[in-house]
Amino acid sequence: MRLERRAAMATLLADRGNDLLVVPGLGSTAWDAAAAGDNDRNFYLWGAMGGAAMVGLGLALAQPKRRVATITGDGEMLMGLGSLATIGIQQPRNLAVIVFDNGVYGETGMQPSHTQSGVDLIGVAGACGIGICLDVRNENALLDLARRLKNLRETLFARVLIATDEPPRVLPLRDGTALKSRFRAAIGIKP
């Protein structure tokens, strides 16, 4: 059974609290995060494909007292696979990298991604030394992931198996400088 992406995002971000900082990756996960409710503590990526996990790493290192979740798609993660090796070395306790995996490049016409042919992102993350690697395939596993995200204590990687549906786009703010400035202001950084 595959999870529905919008419901999965809503579950992960429900009652998120002020200390959860979210980096939604380029594409559908950004629309999913916007659909779950816009938040100043979201830094949506409208570009920079392959960079979502590393933005999360820089942020997690800079904000060790807050939790950071990069939530991105399989195609975006595949472009930055090396960043899992980099994160594996750093292992910030407050970083979660969550990949919504539908096995296709949804934004470009549903072409199959490598994961559909057996490339195992959980295996890659584990081989890079990330301690907690979760395969989320059903509602219970998703609720478990949401609980772990609330009480993040070590670097976590999760692959969330989602359906290939394409819900209507919910577009967040697109102005990069505005996204950056409101994010920094929301966590109390002086301009």
Place this chain on the structure above:
Amino acid sequence: MNTPAESWPDRLFEILKRGDIRQVGYVPDAGHSRLIDRCRTDAEIRDVVLTTEEEGIALAAGAWLGGERAALLMQSSGLGNCINMLSLARTCRFPMLMFITMRGEWEEFNPWQVPMGSIVDPVLKLCEAEVYRVDAPDDVAGAAERAVQLAFGDERIVAVILSQRLIGKKVWTK
């Protein structure tokens, strides 16, 4: 006078410290080896070894979102790996402080370094970076200081080019 204990990489390191740089991303590089060692042994700097330089652009953006300053150390060839990711810095005006050691110019032995080395300056200009080129050890600190101020004060991409003449040629046969 330059002594081995206080070479230009040491002066560059002092500028990074004074500039409150807390994250340093790098792909290992011979020209930056002294500076990398200094960063690795400093308790207040998080050194982040990258698999490819573009990771560093995203890292530095994340650091700034979280209120920290980052610097990136790379070789000229690494700049080529960063081009698309630099859109992140341009679109959102993230400070991007880069120290780029040159290959492919003065007395380069390896012709494979020339194609990317020869287009570093135009690529940086096209990416709207401010570029300070340094050929002499005594000019490193001043250029670095200005680069720190401009990058973080004005949220700009600033590259300090450390020329091959400054670094010295790579020894291929011993």
